[in-house]
Structure formats: C-alpha cells, structure tokens
Amino acid sequence: MTVTEDRPAYKWVGTRPIRHDGYDKVVGKARFAADLNLPGQLHGVFLRSPHGHARIVSIDTSAAEAMPGVKAVVTGDDFPELAAGDPERDTAINLMARGVVLYVGHALAAVAASTRAEALAAAAAIEVEYDLLPVILSLDESIADGAPLVNEDNRTAFSGSDEPSNLASVTPLERGDVDAAFEAADLVIEREFETSWVHQGYIEPHACVVDVGADGKADIWASSQGHFRVRSQTAAVLGWDTARIKVTPAEIGGGFGGKTTIYLEPVAARLSEKSGRPVKIVMTRDEVLRATGPAPGSKARIRIGATSDGELTAIEGWIGYVVGCVNNMAGFIGAMSVASYKFPNLKLEAVGVLTNTPASAAYRAPSAPQAAFAIESVIDEIAQTLGLDPIDVRLKNAVVEGDPTAMGMPHPRIGFVECLEAIRDSDHYGSPVPEGAARGIGTGFWFNIGEQSSATVNLNEDGTATVITGSPDIGGSRASMALMAAEELGIDVHRITPVVADTESVGFTDVTEGSRATFATGMAVVNACRELVDELKARAATIMGVDSEAVDWIDGAAVAEEHDPLPLDAITAKAKGTGGPLTVTASLNAGGAGPSFAVHCCDVAVDEETGQVTVLRYTTAQDAGTAIHPSYVEGQMQGGTVQGIGWALNEEYVYGEDGTMLNASFLDYRVPVASDLPMIETIIVEVPNPAHPYGVRGVGETGIVPPMSTIANAVNRATGLRISALPMSPPAILAALNER
Amino acid sequence: MSDSTTNRRVRTHVTCTVNGDEVDFLASDDTSLLDALRDELGLTGAKEGCGTGDCGACTVLVDGRINCSCLIFAPEAEGSDIVTVEGIAEGDQLHALQQTFLEGAALQCGICTPGFLVSAKALLDQNPDPTETEIRYALAGNLCRCTGYDKIVRSVQEAAVQLRGASR
Amino acid sequence: MPRAHLMSDHRRFTDGEAVIEVEGLTVGAVIAELERRYPGLGEILTNGSSAGVDGVIHAEPEYLVIGPDTDVYFVAPLAGG
Numbered sequence: 001m002t003v004t005e006d007r008p009a010y011k012w013v014g015t016r017p018i019r020h021d022g023y024d025k026v027v028g029k030a031r032f033a034a035d036l037n038l039p040g041q042l043h044g045v046f047l048r049s050p051h052g053h054a055r056i057v058s059i060d061t062s063a064a065e066a067m068p069g070v071k072a073v074v075t076g077d078d079f080p081e082l083a084a085g086d087p088e089r090d091t092a093i094n095l096m097a098r099g100v101v102l103y104v105g106h107a108l109a110a111v112a113a114s115t116r117a118e119a120l121a122a123a124a125a126i127e128v129e130y131d132l133l134p135v136i137l138s139l140d141e142s143i144a145d146g147a148p149l150v151n152e153d154n155r156t157a158f159s160g161s162d163e164p165s166n167l168a169s170v171t172p173l174e175r176g177d178v179d180a181a182f183e184a185a186d187l188v189i190e191r192e193f194e195t196s197w198v199h200q201g202y203i204e205p206h207a208c209v210v211d212v213g214a215d216g217k218a219d220i221w222a223s224s225q226g227h228f229r230v231r232s233q234t235a236a237v238l239g240w241d242t243a244r245i246k247v248t249p250a251e252i253g254g255g256f257g258g259k260t261t262i263y264l265e266p267v268a269a270r271l272s273e274k275s276g277r278p279v280k281i282v283m284t285r286d287e288v289l290r291a292t293g294p295a296p297g298s299k300a301r302i303r304i305g306a307t308s309d310g311e312l313t314a315i316e317g318w319i320g321y322v323v324g325c326v327n328n329m330a331g332f333i334g335a336m337s338v339a340s341y342k343f344p345n346l347k348l349e350a351v352g353v354l355t356n357t358p359a360s361a362a363y364r365a366p367s368a369p370q371a372a373f374a375i376e377s378v379i380d381e382i383a384q385t386l387g388l389d390p391i392d393v394r395l396k397n398a399v400v401e402g403d404p405t406a407m408g409m410p411h412p413r414i415g416f417v418e419c420l421e422a423i424r425d426s427d428h429y430g431s432p433v434p435e436g437a438a439r440g441i442g443t444g445f446w447f448n449i450g451e452q453s454s455a456t457v458n459l460n461e462d463g464t465a466t467v468i469t470g471s472p473d474i475g476g477s478r479a480s481m482a483l484m485a486a487e488e489l490g491i492d493v494h495r496i497t498p499v500v501a502d503t504e505s506v507g508f509t510d511v512t513e514g515s516r517a518t519f520a521t522g523m524a525v526v527n528a529c530r531e532l533v534d535e536l537k538a539r540a541a542t543i544m545g546v547d548s549e550a551v552d553w554i555d556g557a558a559v560a561e562e563h564d565p566l567p568l569d570a571i572t573a574k575a576k577g578t579g580g581p582l583t584v585t586a587s588l589n590a591g592g593a594g595p596s597f598a599v600h601c602c603d604v605a606v607d608e609e610t611g612q613v614t615v616l617r618y619t620t621a622q623d624a625g626t627a628i629h630p631s632y633v634e635g636q637m638q639g640g641t642v643q644g645i646g647w648a649l650n651e652e653y654v655y656g657e658d659g660t661m662l663n664a665s666f667l668d669y670r671v672p673v674a675s676d677l678p679m680i681e682t683i684i685v686e687v688p689n690p691a692h693p694y695g696v697r698g699v700g701e702t703g704i705v706p707p708m709s710t711i712a713n714a715v716n717r718a719t720g721l722r723i724s725a726l727p728m729s730p731p732a733i734l735a736a737l738n739e740r
Numbered sequence: 741m742s743d744s745t746t747n748r749r750v751r752t753h754v755t756c757t758v759n760g761d762e763v764d765f766l767a768s769d770d771t772s773l774l775d776a777l778r779d780e781l782g783l784t785g786a787k788e789g790c791g792t793g794d795c796g797a798c799t800v801l802v803d804g805r806i807n808c809s810c811l812i813f814a815p816e817a818e819g820s821d822i823v824t825v826e827g828i829a830e831g832d833q834l835h836a837l838q839q840t841f842l843e844g845a846a847l848q849c850g851i852c853t854p855g856f857l858v859s860a861k862a863l864l865d866q867n868p869d870p871t872e873t874e875i876r877y878a879l880a881g882n883l884c885r886c887t888g889y890d891k892i893v894r895s896v897q898e899a900a901v902q903l904r905g906a907s908r
Numbered sequence: 909m910p911r912a913h914l915m916s917d918h919r920r921f922t923d924g925e926a927v928i929e930v931e932g933l934t935v936g937a938v939i940a941e942l943e944r945r946y947p948g949l950g951e952i953l954t955n956g957s958s959a960g961v962d963g964v965i966h967a968e969p970e971y972l973v974i975g976p977d978t979d980v981y982f983v984a985p986l987a988g989g
Binding site: 016018019021022023025026027028029030031032034035037115117200201202203204205251252253254255256282284285474475476631632634635638639640641642643665666667671672673674675676677679680 | 826828844
C-alpha cells in the first residue's frame with residue numbers, strides 16, 4: 001500500500017522490473033571478493049592479540065618466516081607512523097597494532113603463505129612478549145574517576161585539551177528552559193536504559209585480493225561499500241599516492257555500515273609487495289565478530305515532561321555511547337538524532353566513551369537506535385499514564401517542516417505526520433489485538449546524507465545504454481539507476497545496463513552510506529541523462545534539418561513539427577556522422593538529502609514460562625519520498641526492521657572479564673532466522689523530497705531505528721514490565737517477570 | 741594434513757557427481773567439501789559465511805539432502821551425488837525458484853541466495869505444498885541479513901504454486 | 909546580516925551567546941570573522957562542524973555563498989551506515 005501525493009505520471013519510476021544483476025546472483029555466477037583467485041596467489045592471515053590491552057614488548061617473526069610455504073610476514077613496523085591528528089591514524093592502528101594492542105582480536109602481525117594452512121601455522125609460530133595493561137570493558141569503568149586509560153592516544157574531540165582521556169566526545173545541546181518546564185509539567189517521567197553492542201552481521205566476511213606489481217602499482221579487488229574510500233584509506237595507511245592504487249569493487253555481500261572502513265587491504269598490499277605475489281585475505285566469522293564493527297553499546301537517562309493532555313514540554317537526557325578502542329563520532333551523531341518531536345525545552349548531553357573492545361563502526365542510522373529506544377519508551381509510558389493513544393500523543397508533538405531539530409536547524413519538508421497517520425489508518429492498527437497478545441508503537445528518524453557522486457551514461461550504436469556509477473550496490477541501487485535513466489531517456493529499463501565501475505573508470509564517488517546511493521548517485525545519473533537528451537535533440541535537429549530549439553524529447557524520441565518522430569536508436573545509429581559518440585559524465589556534491597521517518601506497529605506474545613517474546617504481526621510505514629523501485633524500498637524497510645528485531649530480542653556481545661568475546665559465532669550471536677518472524681508488512685509513504693528530481697529520500701537506514709522501542713512498548717503492554725535493557729532475551733524477560 | 745618430513749600435503753583422490761557431471765579432484769583430509777567445490781572445481785556459487793554450519797550460505801544437496809558443505813570433509817563426498825546452485829537451472833531454463841526470487845525481489849546483496857535456493861528446492865522436492873510455517877522452518881538454517889525473509893518466503897510460496905501447476 | 913547559530917558546545921567561546929550576527933559573503937568568511945572575535949572557535953567550526961543553510965547540510969561549507977539574511981546552523985558532522 002502506498003500513500004501518494006500528487007506527482008507526475010512516470011512510466012518507469014515506481015515500477016518493479018527484475019534487477020539487472022539478479023540473474024548472476026540466482027545462478028551462482030555473481031563474483032564476490034572471496035570468489036576471485038589470481039595465478040600464483042598467496043593466502044594471508046592475521047595474528048591477533050589474545051589480550052584486551054597490553055604493551056607489545058617484542059615480536060619475533062624469525063621462526064614464522066622460516067616455516068614452509070611462507071613468503072612474507074609483516075608487523076606494525078612495516079607501516080608508516082601517521083602523525084597525531086591524521087584522519088586515518090586510528091584506521092592504521094586498528095588494522096595493525098603499533099606498540100600496544102587495544103582489544104582481544106587486535107591484529108599485530110600477518111603472514112602470507114602458499115596455503116592458508118601454512119599461513120595459519122606460521123602465524124601461530126610468531127613469538128610475542130606482552131606487558132599486560134588494565135582492561136576497561138564498560139562505560140561505567142571507563143568514566144570512573146581515576147580510571148586507567150583505554151588508549152593513551154585518545155584526546156576528547158574538540159575539547160581543546162591535549163590530555164589523554166577515555167572520552168571520545170562530549171556534545172551538549174540545549175534550547176529553552178528545561179528546569180522551568182519540568183516545574184510546570186503535569187507529568188514527568190524519568191527512566192534509565194542500556195543497550196548491548198550489536199554487530200552488523202553481514203553474511204559475507206570481509207575479503208580482498210591485492211596484487212602489487214614490480215612497478216609498485218596495486219590492483220585491489222575488495223568487498224566494500226566504497227571502493228574510492230578503500231583507495232584513499234589504503235593510500236594513507238601505506239603512505240602511497242592514490243594513483244598507485246586501482247580498486248575494483250566486487251559484489252558486496254552485505255555491509256549495513258560495517259564496510260565503510262577498511263581492515264585488510266593495506267596489509268594484503270604490503271604482503272604482496274614483500275612477496276611479489278598476489279595475496280588474498282578472507283576473514284573468518286570469528287574474526288568478523290571479534291575485530292570488525294560492532295555498533296556501540298549505550299546507556300541513557302531520559303526525562304520527559306508533559307501536560308495532562310499529552311503535550312511534550314521538555315526533554316532532558318544523557319546518552320553514553322561505548323565507541324570501542326578508538327575515537328569516533330557516535331556521540332555527536334547520537335545527540336543530533338533526537339529530532340522527531342517539537343520539545344520547546346531540551347537539554348541533552350551525548351558522550352562517546354572508549355573501552356578496550358573493537359573500534360565500533362557505523363551500523364544503519366548509526367547512534368539513532370540507541371537514543372530512540374530510550375525516548376520512545378518514555379513517550380509510550382507518558383501516553384499510557386495519561387490514558388492517551390500512543391499515536392495521538394506522537395501526532396500532537398510530531399515535527400513538521402520548519403520545526404527545529406535538536407541542533408536547532410529547521411526541518412525541511414518531512415513526512416513524519418504522514419507516517420503516523422498511515423499506521424493509525426492501517427489494517428493492522430485498526431484490527432483488534434489478538435487474544436493473549438499486546439500491541440506496541442515506536443518511531444524513528446534518520447537524516448540521510450548527500451555527498452559526492454559521479455555517473456557516466458553511454459549511448460550505444462543500437463540505442464541501448466550503459467549507466468556507469470561508482471556506488472557499490474548493496475541493496476538494488478543498480479536497478480534504481482536504470483529506472484531513473486529509463487525515465488529520462490524514454491527507453492526500456494532493460495535496454496540499459498547499470499554498472500559499478502572501478503576507481504579508474506568512473507569519477508570520484510563517496511561511500512554508499514547515509515542512504516545516499518539512490519538519492520545522490522541517482523541525481524548524477526539524472527543530470528547526465530538530461531545533458532544527453534539535450535545532445536540527442538541537437539543531433540536530431542541536424543538529421544531532420546531543423547533548428548534544435550524546434551525539437552522536443554517525448555517518450556524516447558525527438559519530435560519536431562512536420563517531421564516523423566525520430567526515436568533514440570535512429571539517432572544513435574547516426575552518431576558518427578552527427579558529431580561522434582554520445583556520452584555524458586555528470587558529477588556533483590549532492591545537497592538536500594531528505595530526512596526519512598518511520599513508524600512501526602507490532603503485536604507480540606510473551607511466554608511467561610520461558611520468557612520468549614514472539615512477534616506475531618509487524619507493520620512498518622516509512623517515508624521514501626518517491627519509491628523508485630518499490631520492491632527494493634520495501635526490502636530496505638523489512639531488512640532494517642528485522643535487524644532491529646534482532647537488536648531488540650536476541651543480539652548481544654558477551655565479554656569475559658579479560659575482554660574476550662564469548663559468543664563469536666553465528667550459533668551464539670543469534671541473528672533472527674525465518675522461523676522467528678512473521679511477514680513484515682510495509683506501507684511506503686511518499687512525501688517527495690523537493691531537493692531531488694524525482695523526490696527521492698534515502699530509505700536504507702531509518703527502518704532499524706523504531707523496532708527496539710516498538711517491541712519494548714508491546715512487551716510492556718503484555719506484561720506490565722518496562723524493559724529498559726536490550727536485548728529482551730528470554731533470560732532477561734524471565735528475570736524481570738520473577739522480580740515483578 | 742602434512743607429512744612432517746617433506747611437508748607435502750597428503751591428498752586423496754575423490755570421485756563424485758556434481759550437478760550431473762562426474763568429476764574428480766584431489767583433496768587433503770582436512771579440506772571441506774565447500775573449499776573443494778570452490779577451489780578445485782571452480783564452483784564458487786556456494787559461499788562461506790561462517791565455516792561452522794550456522795549460516796547456510798554453503799548449502800548443497802548431497803544425495804538429495806541439504807548439507808552445509810563447510811561441515812563435510814571433501815573425501816567424504818566420494819561416490820556421492822552433489823547439487824549446487826549452479827546445477828539448479830536446466831540449461832538456460834531457470835528453476836521456478838530462481839525466477840520467483842528474481843521477480844519477487846527476494847535478494848538484495850545476494851550472498852545468501854545460493855544457499856536459500858538449494859534449501860528451498862529441497863523443501864519443494866519433498867513437500868510441494870508447504871505452509872508458511874513449514875517454509876520458515878525449512879529455511880531456518882539459512883541466514884539472510886538483508887531482506888528480513890519476507891520476500892524470500894513469498895517467493896518460495898509463489899514457486900510452489902507454479903511448480904504444482906506445472907506438474908498437474 | 910547573516911546569523912550564525914552555534915551548538916551548545918560552541919558557546920563556551922561566546923559567553924553563552926547562541927546566535928551571533930556576522931558579516932560575510934560565504935560561510936568561510938563568517939567562520940573567519942567568528943575566529944577573529946572568539947579565538948579558537950574557528951578551528952572547531954572548520955574541522956568539527958557541518959553547516960546547515962536553507963535546510964541543506966553542507967559537509968564542507970567554506971565556499972558556500974550566503975545571502976545578507978541567511979541563517980547558518982553549525983552542526984556536528986554527519987555520517988551514515
């Protein structure tokens with residue numbers, strides 16, 4: 001079901017063609033990074049720290065180097081030391097420790113050998129002497145007075161202080177007068193919340209193949225959300241010019257933010273350089289869980305004031321994000337993700353806190369789910385206490401165009417109210433709650449971002465077209481590019497071949513992140529097509545012998561009075577005689593990414609014997625702006641939702657006291673499976689983004705934001721328990737039931 | 741397994757049928773069937789997502805039953821009949837599941853798709869008219885992180901309808 | 909005159925002032941003037957902020973041309989998954 005504002009009648013946009021890369025993926029031909037092998041290729045493996053925090057006194061690789069099949073060994077000494085403040089210094093340290101290991105799983109050496117078994121045997125023969133340092137694993141330990149340092153390198157961002165610190169960042173946001181507002185409020189509710197680390201859980205482990213030639217040039221095949229960033233980060237970590245590196249994007253087997261940075265490529269490059277052979281590195285699942293991702297764990301204290309008729313007058317909150325062993329922006333972003341309600345009085349502080357755990361990475365709307373879980377839970381409790389409908393309360397306070405975000409800037413045209421209305425009017429919300437079940441509501445918001453994209457559109461001799469972009473396709477974006485090009489050019493979508501090209505074959509393009517591919521790269525495609533249509537009109541004018549101003553482009557053909565329409569393929573057939581190849585490249589730094597809101601509704605049953613929460617029915621409404629390929633918009637909504645359901649109910653990192661992750665497998669880190677779930681019903685709301693030629697908002701991220709509160713709110717109505725810690729796993733629910 | 745004096749790996753000659761073709765390859769005792777398929781036979785359709793039998797991306801049929809090929813030693817495949825995702829289509833005719841997965845947008849990144857197709861084929865071979873619950877349990881050994889399973893389950897339902905129609 | 913809207917964290921440089929009128933034809937010029945008046949603030953606005961102008965967030969706003977009545981919201985840099 002789609003709620004649509006008036007918009008132009010599109011021929012291709014909004015249809016559901018088979019995706020262009022689909023055939024290869026259903027017959028097993030699609031080439032992911034681990035599927036590639038080069039002649040003479042070696043296998044690289046890492047030696048990883050067994051300690052959560054230690055000084056490396058010495059590394060002796062001599063025995064390993066003498067082992068059979070071993071062709072190269074590298075340690076931190078094989079990489080340049082990047083200056084303090086260098087934006088890639090933490091990346092470099094995370095992928096190969098220098099002097100200190102910061103978490104269990106931190107890489108400190110790597111071996112390339114003829115077989116993987118030989119490489120593993122040699123890595124095990126590397127002798128390391130450690131001097132153990134205190135291990136900090138929790139937010140509370142890290143911020144305690146006199147706490148040992150997690151990472152001596154860390155300085156609190158923009159604090160002006162040069163003192164080492166366990167704080168990554170401190171972000172205060174304030175407007176109005178919260179103290180007075182709480183004083184005047186009819187109801188004030190304050191609660192504390194906690195969420196675990198969770199992993200992005202892409203099914204494809206990180207993988208790359210790197211071949212450095214005798215000329216010093218590196219060919220890299222990588223699984224990444226952004227191969228231009230692989231190039232720039234690899235160059236920075238190695239101290240190379242980017243021109244030495246060509247990165248070809250393999251098909252990517254899931255990323256969700258976790259593949260926006262690098263873990264392997266510079267190490268494989270150095271091993272290849274030293275051995276003179278191509279080197280392939282494929283992580284194991286154990287390594288993926290111990291040394292990549294995860295999303296930060298969090299603690300929050302949220303206080304909200306309301307009038308008796310449900311107007312939310314003030315919010316005061318503290319949100320701490322556990323960012324892992326190096327600084328990142330999780331805290332900054334978390335503070336700003338509080339943007340869904342008007343809150344005339346607001347006082348927030350978000351902090352990032354370091355621990356001796358893996359460097360956290362982006363995960364779908366990074367930092368927003370933790371904040372939304374807390375805030376949406378308190379709002380639900382306010383609605384319940386006041387005896388108001390949870391959607392009505394949200395409608396009363398929902399932001400609309402012009403209302404300020406937490407950071408003050410007014411929202412552009414947004415569709416939060418429309419999403420709330422879509423759920424309110426849905427079959428699900430209108431139907432009675434099943435016997436023995438309870439219903440919850442939650443909402444989410446994500447900014448989305450624009451950034452830089454390039455696209456080249458080539459028209460072929462026969463009127464087919466190739467659309468070349470630099471955005472790795474992580475969820476169907478190639479089909480969306482082809483659909484927008486089909487709409488512009490007026491040709492069949494399957495006469496268009498969308499391609500994701502390597503770093504030497506297309507203009508610079510930022511990472512596929514922030515739900516930006518269909519939005520920003522789509523804009524580049526549209527701009528290129530529009531320029532191409534102008535050129536087609538000029539060529540048609542030449543062929544028809546008329547003035548080019550006299551030519552219109554209608555439904556894939558040049559049209560001029562007193563002439564038969566000249567279809568695109570008739571013009572491309574005469575390209576040589578009318579001026580040469582028809583090709584246009586467009587590049588841009590896209591502004592105007594449209595925020596996307598989502599509202600979720602679910603019915604759950606709680607088994608009071610086992611503590612098991614079963615999701616019986618789930619509906620999600622999300623503002624897509626315009627859905628270019630509705631099936632893949634639904635897919636983003638459903639996929640994000642189910643990741644959120646996993647975050648809510650099952651997924652968590654369990655650490656031993658020494659910082660060893662105790663559940664580093666898909667058996668013990670349990671992501672949702674098909675039998676855990678019902679269908680995920682979708683309502684695509686379309687409030688077009690005025691900044692995009694087709695009204696696109698990114699849809700990739702928002703879906704993961706609402707499920708934790710949606711389910712917690714349903715569990716509350718089922719049991720009376722206000723669950724404040726994630727995951728709501730059976731033991732946690734049972735413990736809470738027993739305390740009730 | 742290595743011979744400690746020469747360090748040359750002892751390898752077993754394995755003969756089996758893969759996607760209808762008789763094949764043979766050499767494999768050391770600790771090589772998984774998955775690695776043999778991928779590295780010795782060049783059939784990279786089956787994927788390694790975990791190596792511990794938890795994700796199902798390496799699912800293949802061995803004598804008609806679904807198996808995680810990462811959990812089978814390659815020499816164990818001697819004499820068996822193996823079907824991988826590359827063997828599901830008949831010539832250029834896609835299997836109904838492949839077609840409904842494409843039409844139903846049941847894949848996003850596609851890394852889990854080969855495993856799902858093999859598991860779903862095994863289900864429909866045995867149970868042509870499964871309920872939604874039966875489909876969900878039959879596919880519970882296959883992890884997908886992109887789709888939330890909705891479109892996969894619907895595509896299997898649609899393929900079941902088509903296959904029942906075709907066999908009538 | 910353009911108005912610079914500062915995040916709470918920036919206001920330690922401005923004695924708590926949240927909105928400051930600053931002459932400038934570009935966001936870069938606004939930042940330069942703020943640095944002149946409040947030493948130290950410019951570095952944070954340059955390296956630690958994005959700027960929201962007319963509802964659009966710009967990651968590198970230095971050369972963005974603004975009008976005489978523009979509101980410039982300095983906000984933390986954004987990323988995504």
